[in-house]
Amino acid sequence: MIDSLREIYEKIQDEESKHIFDMLLSYAITRNDVIFLDELRKMNKEWTISSRDEFSNMYGGQKIVIYGAGAYGRMTKLILEQAGYSIYAFCGRDNNRVLDGIPVIKLEELIADDEDYYYVLASRVYWKDMYEQLGTYYKFNHSNIFIPRTGAIIATCGEQYLDCTQCSLEDGDFIVDCGMCEGETIVEMAKKCNYSKIIGIEANEYAYNKAKMNLRDYQNVELYMCAAWNQNGRQRFSADGLSSKIENGDDYIETKKIDSILDGRRASFIKMDIEGAERNALEGARETIMKYHPKLAICIYHQVDDFVEIPRIILAIDNSYRFCFRHYNSNMWESVVYAF
Numbered sequence: 001m002i003d004s005l006r007e008i009y010e011k012i013q014d015e016e017s018k019h020i021f022d023m024l025l026s027y028a029i030t031r032n033d034v035i036f037l038d039e040l041r042k043m044n045k046e047w048t049i050s051s052r053d054e055f056s057n058m059y060g061g062q063k064i065v066i067y068g069a070g071a072y073g074r075m076t077k078l079i080l081e082q083a084g085y086s087i088y089a090f091c092g093r094d095n096n097r098v099l100d101g102i103p104v105i106k107l108e109e110l111i112a113d114d115e116d117y118y119y120v121l122a123s124r125v126y127w128k129d130m131y132e133q134l135g136t137y138y139k140f141n142h143s144n145i146f147i148p149r150t151g152a153i154i155a156t157c158g159e160q161y162l163d164c165t166q167c168s169l170e171d172g173d174f175i176v177d178c179g180m181c182e183g184e185t186i187v188e189m190a191k192k193c194n195y196s197k198i199i200g201i202e203a204n205e206y207a208y209n210k211a212k213m214n215l216r217d218y219q220n221v222e223l224y225m226c227a228a229w230n231q232n233g234r235q236r237f238s239a240d241g242l243s244s245k246i247e248n249g250d251d252y253i254e255t256k257k258i259d260s261i262l263d264g265r266r267a268s269f270i271k272m273d274i275e276g277a278e279r280n281a282l283e284g285a286r287e288t289i290m291k292y293h294p295k296l297a298i299c300i301y302h303q304v305d306d307f308v309e310i311p312r313i314i315l316a317i318d319n320s321y322r323f324c325f326r327h328y329n330s331n332m333w334e335s336v337v338y339a340f
Contacts, residue, residue, distance in 0.1 A: 001308070008311045008323065013166055017325040019043070024300075024307040024325075024335060031304075033124075034333055037071035047079045047155035047330060053148050055080075062144065063088040063115060067130050068122035069104050072152035075330055076122040077102070079155040081118050091119070109140060120146045124331070126195070148325035155330040161185060161271045161297040162192060162339045164324050167338035169193040174267045176258060177201065178228045178281055179274040180238065180270075181209035190218060199261060203227040203237065203253050206267035228274060228281035229255035257284035282313050289317045295337040296321075301332065
């Protein structure tokens with residue numbers, strides 16, 4: 001493991017990538033997402049609230065109190081302030097202190113104020129307890145409580161898969177989008193370059209059919225409903241929307257090697273976001289990678305050691321690759337390694 005870490009680190013091409021690699025290594029050792037989030041918050045990213053959280057549609061103009069003064073609360077404050085919202089206070093266990101420029105106030109004191117506060121929950125672990133406390137014990141109006149879908153507001157930054165200058169799309173690129181979902185990334189890729197061909201691969205039937213509809217007017221786009229894997233065949237499959245993946249599920253899915261889909265055609269850019277199947281899919285693209293050295297944009301957040309194992313697999317196929325690492329989400333998701 002130490003040798004692999006050293007080899008990968010020596011091939012990292014910029015300081016931001018080294019910082020993100022160090023953050024992922026620290027998390028792999030400690031399993032402490034607080035350290036990761038604190039470092040992420042200091043990186044001066046411009047955050048956009050995810051459409052899944054719909055904050056602007058729910059907020060009624062009251063004074064905003066962030067319930068949770070830990071790492072997720074501090075990240076929530078940064079995200080909301082960048083979106084133009086003013087934060088009144090944190091709600092936390094301790095009192096009489098200032099955190100990131102605003103006071104931390106105990107819940108009992110906020111209740112005693114008899115103000116019409118808008119409480120934004122900010123804890124991946126305790127958000128259900130927080131909601132129970134506000135809504136059931138204190139009988140708060142539910143319209144005064146914002147409950148993010150994952151316990152803390154999700155925000156994104158950058159253009160995932162597309163904003164690494166060392167691994168950018170170019171006119172004439174032959175692109176493979178592995179895990180195309182409903183085709184959103186293909187639409188963005190088509191804006192970036194005059195591609196020669198795009199192959200989209202998606203295992204979830206609903207998402208595949210949506211992609212067919214969304215991409216019906218695009219030329220030279222070839223779509224496959226299958227799972228990219230290290231062999232052609234069939235595997236058990238769990239069809240779970242955006243998180244569909246190969247595992248011991250109730251369904252079966254056809255699997256294909258990328259090498260088999262390409263059948264000798266020269267791919268120049270391969271993107272993968274396939275819920276933990278990236279390692280096997282890379283093995284299934286071995287011949288293409290060895291022969292053509294395509295640019296790669298591979299997700300490395302589905303398994304905690306992906307940030308080491310996926311670059312290690314790439315280097316085992318072609319040792320000349322170099323790397324950049326980027327992170328695109330306000331929590332632990334959406335880390336990408338670019339190889340070129």
